Amino acid sequence: MTPSSTLGKVYLVGAGPGAADLITVRGADLLAKADVVFHDALVEEAMLAYCPQAEKIAVGKRCGKHSTAQKFINKRLVDAAQKHQVVVRLKGGDPMIFGRADEEITELEEASIEVEIVPGITAALAAAATLKQSLTLRGVARSVAFSTQAKATDSTSLPLPTADTVVIYMGRDEAISIAHQLIGQGRPTTLPVRIIEAISTKRERSLALTLGEMAAGCATDWFDGQAPALLLVGAVFGNRLENSEILANSRLSA
Amino acid sequence: MTPSSTLGKVYLVGAGPGAADLITVRGADLLAKADVVFHDALVEEAMLAYCPQAEKIAVGKRCGKHSTAQKFINKRLVDAAQKHQVVVRLKGGDPMIFGRADEEITELEEASIEVEIVPGITAALAAAATLKQSLTLRGVARSVAFSTQAKATDSTSLPLPTADTVVIYMGRDEAISIAHQLIGQGRPTTLPVRIIEAISTKRERSLALTLGEMAAGCATDWFDGQAPALLLVGAVFGNRLENSEILANSRLSA
Numbered sequence: 001m002t003p004s005s006t007l008g009k010v011y012l013v014g015a016g017p018g019a020a021d022l023i024t025v026r027g028a029d030l031l032a033k034a035d036v037v038f039h040d041a042l043v044e045e046a047m048l049a050y051c052p053q054a055e056k057i058a059v060g061k062r063c064g065k066h067s068t069a070q071k072f073i074n075k076r077l078v079d080a081a082q083k084h085q086v087v088v089r090l091k092g093g094d095p096m097i098f099g100r101a102d103e104e105i106t107e108l109e110e111a112s113i114e115v116e117i118v119p120g121i122t123a124a125l126a127a128a129a130t131l132k133q134s135l136t137l138r139g140v141a142r143s144v145a146f147s148t149q150a151k152a153t154d155s156t157s158l159p160l161p162t163a164d165t166v167v168i169y170m171g172r173d174e175a176i177s178i179a180h181q182l183i184g185q186g187r188p189t190t191l192p193v194r195i196i197e198a199i200s201t202k203r204e205r206s207l208a209l210t211l212g213e214m215a216a217g218c219a220t221d222w223f224d225g226q227a228p229a230l231l232l233v234g235a236v237f238g239n240r241l242e243n244s245e246i247l248a249n250s251r252l253s254a
Numbered sequence: 255m256t257p258s259s260t261l262g263k264v265y266l267v268g269a270g271p272g273a274a275d276l277i278t279v280r281g282a283d284l285l286a287k288a289d290v291v292f293h294d295a296l297v298e299e300a301m302l303a304y305c306p307q308a309e310k311i312a313v314g315k316r317c318g319k320h321s322t323a324q325k326f327i328n329k330r331l332v333d334a335a336q337k338h339q340v341v342v343r344l345k346g347g348d349p350m351i352f353g354r355a356d357e358e359i360t361e362l363e364e365a366s367i368e369v370e371i372v373p374g375i376t377a378a379l380a381a382a383a384t385l386k387q388s389l390t391l392r393g394v395a396r397s398v399a400f401s402t403q404a405k406a407t408d409s410t411s412l413p414l415p416t417a418d419t420v421v422i423y424m425g426r427d428e429a430i431s432i433a434h435q436l437i438g439q440g441r442p443t444t445l446p447v448r449i450i451e452a453i454s455t456k457r458e459r460s461l462a463l464t465l466g467e468m469a470a471g472c473a474t475d476w477f478d479g480q481a482p483a484l485l486l487v488g489a490v491f492g493n494r495l496e497n498s499e500i501l502a503n504s505r506l507s508a
Contacts, residue, residue: 014379016278024375025282026275096382097398098390102493105386117383119375121278125268128350129371132359135350142404143415144351147397148390161397161417239356
């Protein structure tokens, strides 16, 4: 038996937005047969109930800010595949958006370890489901962009994409600057904004406001600072007054 | 008992890209307890095995081009919720992107019927998983847009979004014009493009080419014309040579 024939396979599995039953059937099946599961710290306990048999190891942060930690995760995945047949790396949301999966894939492929990706529900789509509002809408929005806010090397803000609906991930700390940028692109101050925290979990909260209100800092005190927050901006959110039913308790009292 | 207390609930459930086990656990659980399931014609047979007990009704097209059919679907959903407790509307991909869910939600809410949305894996994320390539990548792409190609009332093309990675849904028939538009926005002709058909199914095929090649019509003869196709454009697709392993058999021989 050659050493390579004993190598296991690593599955990068999207955990989805938070709720345990918003993982895919394929992802849940893989958890049920995993020898070891490396999961983001933010993954809910209920999801780990899919893999009672597995060794469960909490690693890293969802937002992936710690490059040293990322290198350590990469190494642990390689080590695990040299000892176990089924290794699952469970990542919040979808692995292929804002997930740093490339670094893990590259490292595993360099070690001749087979990798398979199982997609997950990304936060923006879970938010749209909660809000009961499509991100695209005939005659209103035919494109949607998912973005993070980032600084250029001279610390100016890089431009945000021009899609009809824009969803900003990890935008809590930059909410005011993001609003100013979007207004600077020509979007009206009256444009509806939705902010959602801890999507699909018991701690889910949402806020309805306008782009002008966000620019004025109206959301600042609302954030709880612990949960991941998503900013959704676009005319689609003014589409159906029925939205207000969901948001009645969360509307700015201004 | 008032009439409204006998009304059922309608679940708009994302079926995901095609493969039966890429639906969410929540979606599969709802299928298993549904009285009636209205599904897109494109949903695979294997997925309907989740609901042997349900009345299964094929409706409409995934790309939603037929507005008369859409009105008929809306009406049938209302009728079904007046007779059954658990009604599932199973929609390809995610219901909230390019899915016309708003029309169904509006009609149901006007009839005082409760609606819940269960998100699904949208085709772009399933494509990224197949290609083993993140749609965002530190230092290369911090935004991704999903768009359709559309014409203005004067039949000029409406501008495509400016995100770093752009994924065009239902773009097969406009592939050449889309490539020209993206080049017109300043993107290089050498920019990598991936085209995927029938994502996550047995009929899945993919093609690797450049934006210039797509503009020159190199993809035209490749499309099979039956399966839905996705166009993915961006520097991320030139990221890892390992991609070529997957695409070795599908690379343009030019």
